[in-house]
Amino acid sequence: MDGATKITMQGKASDKLSIGQLIGKYNLLVLLFAFIAIAGFLSPKFLTLQNFLNLLQQSSVTGIMAIGMTFVIIVAGIDLSVGSVAAISGMVVAILITAGWGIPLSIVAALAAGALLGWINGYVSTKFTIPAFIATLAMMVSARGLALLVTNGKPVFGLPEPFSFLGAGFIGRVPVSGLIWIFLTICAALALKYTSFGRNLYAVGGNPEAAHLSGIRVNWHLVSVYVVSGILSALAGIILASWLTVGQPTAAKGAELNAIAAVVLGGASLAGGSGGVWGTFAGVLLMSIITNIFNLVGLASYYQDIFMGLIIVLALVLNKFVTGKKA
Amino acid sequence: MNKSNYILEMKGISKSFPGVQALKQVDMSVKAGEVHCLIGANGAGKSTLMKILAGVYLKDEGETTFQGRPVEITDPISSARLGIAVIYQELSLTQNMSVAENIFLGKYPKKYGIFLNWTELNQRAQAIINDLGIKIDVKKPVSGLSIGQRQIVELAKALATEAKLIVMDEPSATLSGEEFETLVRVIEGLKAKGITVIYISHRLEELFRVGDRVTVLRDGRHITTTDLRELNQDQLVELIIGHTLSKGKNESSVMVTGEEIISLTDVSTSKLTAINLALNKGEILGLYGLVGSGRTEVLRVIYGVDKPLQGHVKIRGKKASFKCPADAIKSGIAMVPENRKTQGLVLNLSVWENSIISSLRMFTQTGVLKYSKMYNKVSEYVGKLKIVTPSIKTPVRNLSGGNQQKVVIAKWLIRKSTILLFDEPTQGIDIGAKEEVYSIIKDLASKEFGVVVASSELEELLQLCDRILVMYNGKVAGEFRKDNFQEETILRYAVAGG
Numbered sequence A: 001m002d003g004a005t006k007i008t009m010q011g012k013a014s015d016k017l018s019i020g021q022l023i024g025k026y027n028l029l030v031l032l033f034a035f036i037a038i039a040g041f042l043s044p045k046f047l048t049l050q051n052f053l054n055l056l057q058q059s060s061v062t063g064i065m066a067i068g069m070t071f072v073i074i075v076a077g078i079d080l081s082v083g084s085v086a087a088i089s090g091m092v093v094a095i096l097i098t099a100g101w102g103i104p105l106s107i108v109a110a111l112a113a114g115a116l117l118g119w120i121n122g123y124v125s126t127k128f129t130i131p132a133f134i135a136t137l138a139m140m141v142s143a144r145g146l147a148l149l150v151t152n153g154k155p156v157f158g159l160p161e162p163f164s165f166l167g168a169g170f171i172g173r174v175p176v177s178g179l180i181w182i183f184l185t186i187c188a189a190l191a192l193k194y195t196s197f198g199r200n201l202y203a204v205g206g207n208p209e210a211a212h213l214s215g216i217r218v219n220w221h222l223v224s225v226y227v228v229s230g231i232l233s234a235l236a237g238i239i240l241a242s243w244l245t246v247g248q249p250t251a252a253k254g255a256e257l258n259a260i261a262a263v264v265l266g267g268a269s270l271a272g273g274s275g276g277v278w279g280t281f282a283g284v285l286l287m288s289i290i291t292n293i294f295n296l297v298g299l300a301s302y303y304q305d306i307f308m309g310l311i312i313v314l315a316l317v318l319n320k321f322v323t324g325k326k327a
Numbered sequence B: 001m002n003k004s005n006y007i008l009e010m011k012g013i014s015k016s017f018p019g020v021q022a023l024k025q026v027d028m029s030v031k032a033g034e035v036h037c038l039i040g041a042n043g044a045g046k047s048t049l050m051k052i053l054a055g056v057y058l059k060d061e062g063e064t065t066f067q068g069r070p071v072e073i074t075d076p077i078s079s080a081r082l083g084i085a086v087i088y089q090e091l092s093l094t095q096n097m098s099v100a101e102n103i104f105l106g107k108y109p110k111k112y113g114i115f116l117n118w119t120e121l122n123q124r125a126q127a128i129i130n131d132l133g134i135k136i137d138v139k140k141p142v143s144g145l146s147i148g149q150r151q152i153v154e155l156a157k158a159l160a161t162e163a164k165l166i167v168m169d170e171p172s173a174t175l176s177g178e179e180f181e182t183l184v185r186v187i188e189g190l191k192a193k194g195i196t197v198i199y200i201s202h203r204l205e206e207l208f209r210v211g212d213r214v215t216v217l218r219d220g221r222h223i224t225t226t227d228l229r230e231l232n233q234d235q236l237v238e239l240i241i242g243h244t245l246s247k248g249k250n251e252s253s254v255m256v257t258g259e260e261i262i263s264l265t266d267v268s269t270s271k272l273t274a275i276n277l278a279l280n281k282g283e284i285l286g287l288y289g290l291v292g293s294g295r296t297e298v299l300r301v302i303y304g305v306d307k308p309l310q311g312h313v314k315i316r317g318k319k320a321s322f323k324c325p326a327d328a329i330k331s332g333i334a335m336v337p338e339n340r341k342t343q344g345l346v347l348n349l350s351v352w353e354n355s356i357i358s359s360l361r362m363f364t365q366t367g368v369l370k371y372s373k374m375y376n377k378v379s380e381y382v383g384k385l386k387i388v389t390p391s392i393k394t395p396v397r398n399l400s401g402g403n404q405q406k407v408v409i410a411k412w413l414i415r416k417s418t419i420l421l422f423d424e425p426t427q428g429i430d431i432g433a434k435e436e437v438y439s440i441i442k443d444l445a446s447k448e449f450g451v452v453v454a455s456s457e458l459e460e461l462l463q464l465c466d467r468i469l470v471m472y473n474g475k476v477a478g479e480f481r482k483d484n485f486q487e488e489t490i491l492r493y494a495v496a497g498g
Helices: A019-042 A049-074 A082-098 A103-127 A132-150 A161-168 A176-194 A196-206 A208-213 A218-244 A255-265 A277-296 A301-323 B046-054 B076-082 B099-103 B118-131 B147-160 B177-192 B204-210 B233-241 B295-302 B325-330 B340-344 B351-355 B371-384 B401-414 B431-446 B458-464 B487-496
Strands: B006-017 B020-031 B035-039 B061-066 B069-071 B084-087 B165-169 B196-200 B213-218 B221-227 B260-268 B275-280 B284-288 B310-315 B318-320 B333-336 B419-423 B450-455 B467-472 B475-481
Touching: A019 A277, A019 A301, A049 A082, A049 A176, A049 A196, A049 A218, A049 A255, A049 A277, A082 A103, A082 A132, A082 A218, A082 A255, A103 A132, A103 A218, A161 A176, A161 A218, A176 A196, A176 A218, A176 A277, A196 A208, A196 A218, A196 B351, A208 A218, A208 B340, A255 A277, A255 A301, A277 A301, B006 B046, B020 B035, B020 B046, B020 B196, B020 B213, B035 B046, B035 B204, B046 B076, B046 B084, B046 B165, B046 B196, B076 B084, B084 B147, B099 B118, B099 B147, B118 B147, B147 B177, B177 B196, B177 B204, B204 B233, B213 B233, B233 B487, B260 B295, B260 B450, B275 B295, B275 B450, B275 B475, B284 B295, B284 B431, B284 B458, B295 B419, B295 B450, B325 B333, B333 B401, B340 B401, B351 B371, B351 B401, B371 B401, B401 B431, B419 B431, B431 B450, B431 B458, B450 B458, B458 B487, B467 B487, B475 B487
Parallel strands: B020 B221, B035 B196, B035 B213, B084 B165, B165 B196, B284 B450, B284 B467, B333 B419, B419 B450
Antiparallel strands: B006 B020, B006 B061, B061 B069, B213 B221, B260 B275, B260 B310, B310 B318, B467 B475
8 A cells, every 4th residue: 555545534635735746736837937037038128018918919819729729638639620710710700790790690600610610520539439630630621621712712801890809909908819818718717627517527538438437428528628629719710810800711820739739838638637727828828928039039930930849848848857747 | 107298397386466375386287289278266376377377477486397498487578489379368469460460470571681571471371370270361451350260360370489388368258159169170280280288268168178188276276187088077166166165254234125126137238148137125236257257247237338139127117228327327326347447437536536526416506516515525435434545635546456446436425326336346455445345335235225246256245245146158047145155056156057
């Protein structure tokens, strides 16, 4: 028997973390503050409220996608189609608004399109037991093709001024898209902690067989997370279209990789059963700050990609050294 | 008899695991070119002995002589180098590769030292298969073959390594009658080539068909090695079960009230034939049988994991057609599965989370989980079941086997399940924890729960149960009430079907 399992605890559990565990738990924050310090050192403009608000706006599209990706990765899945779903939803909302559907109805329709594509992802991968990697890869390719097909590859212009409130508007000095991102992160964090749906996701991701034998409807939960991911990708696509005031079929290309990287940086394991949206939130911010630093020092964009890749791997390797657990 | 007649001699082999002496000074001598059967009830030590031969386990003491030379088998590779091949029940073939590739896996014939020589590979593989008198196209993938044909491919694989001694662990367990006849022919062919076979099986009648001599193990000891022609089936059963088993302690338990809460009528699945079974309120029903006899499958049907092909299941008098465990759980049925690590628990999650995994809905108020209610409930059951853990937030991975098992039980008690199915409830847990699990089970029965315990440990069932059903080959072979628990008879039913 484990030497540490001698005392029976009654009543409420109080447990203290060791220093190693503390660093392990908050190492992403440590990293975040380190990069903030570097950025502040490089440019005094970085440590201004305005720059942080800009950061919030720039990160919100990836951030909202990454919330859905967190759900998917908790159940040991993956969703490669988030970028394409965002593009198609951006096209849907732009086309419908210019066709005179009105802004609210167009947004609802675009969200529904995202939900449908997400459901197809989940249904195909559970019903036919196709790996999620393949099912969503197929969706990534097909949805992008569809987004290009509807206007023959042309962007949709002529979006009305009120629509840009979502992506480019401000309440006071705070960007609306940033507020949406923070609000959704809070909702997702509460859902993961305080609903049986949220708790079941960790069980399904941690051990699907035990979850099944414990009476959890495993497939239903799997399909649900892809629907959630589809809806959130659609919202990200709508916000992006609103920000750019154009429906762009090539929008959000490669966004899936940023979202996955942010979730993993945030402490989730691709093996499933762990992770959370606050970690993902920090992961997205970290990646934006790094990009910000690159821009401040005037690094050419090809170099940016090279260093971003290196930093992601280094962060995870560091994490493994500190906590001794697998990334 | 000349000593060099023996291809393999194992002398004084002992092996112990924490808490268990699996083998005590076991001897086994196998003559070159014979089919040597190895038999014994559950836990007799057959598998341990064969795993030592295969290099999977290291022996604590004893000597092994192979082909007249003393050898040290330290790992599976050194065993294979000597020319020993072991074919396990779970076959080790690569599904999507061809038969020929599987036969020569890792030892492909090459051209110019680099390129795979497909012509030679296919020809040599086909020659081995043909030699066995079997018709299989070696270019076809293994995935298209029947279980019986796969056994043959495993044998061919062993022959390709020029194995001199082949161990077959329950080769017939999954074979149809016709496939078994083929296997018998193939084994006779091997014998004619001078290859030695060690054959492990629970089916006694088979041993008399294929075997020359038999070694009987019981409780980790060597009982006898004898010529099968000098023995009949009854005598063999006597040797397997022995006469020295001690009586289990039978404590008085609450009288069974007689209200039927589970009944199975003529239930058949691919592994079960016409099972009839009834469980009464407040009763502990035991399911005893050897590995593969259908114990677990009966529980799986009740729990909605497998669906009956024929017959029907009634719960509290109502016909039940469960599509999945979730349906069974709604009817108050719970399963404590055989493998708690892979089936019972989510190891990374904490004690509290595993305990309420099936009853989250009971702790929500307008959809919001109440953590204080959950923590209180879990702490209550941690106390009631005496679960030893530093905190309810500790990952279950860090708990001992016995405490992990109690967490699985707590999960169902919190869910307010009233019919509990236990599959090997004390497997791999220490003696102290065993007694605690027993007292929990007895306590449940006294509270009018219905309990079914499937186990391969007869002692356990004798101690716990009001009634024992003995399974043999997917059927109920016999039924014993508490006032009529005769160990020898129960064992006879389990070993020989009656």
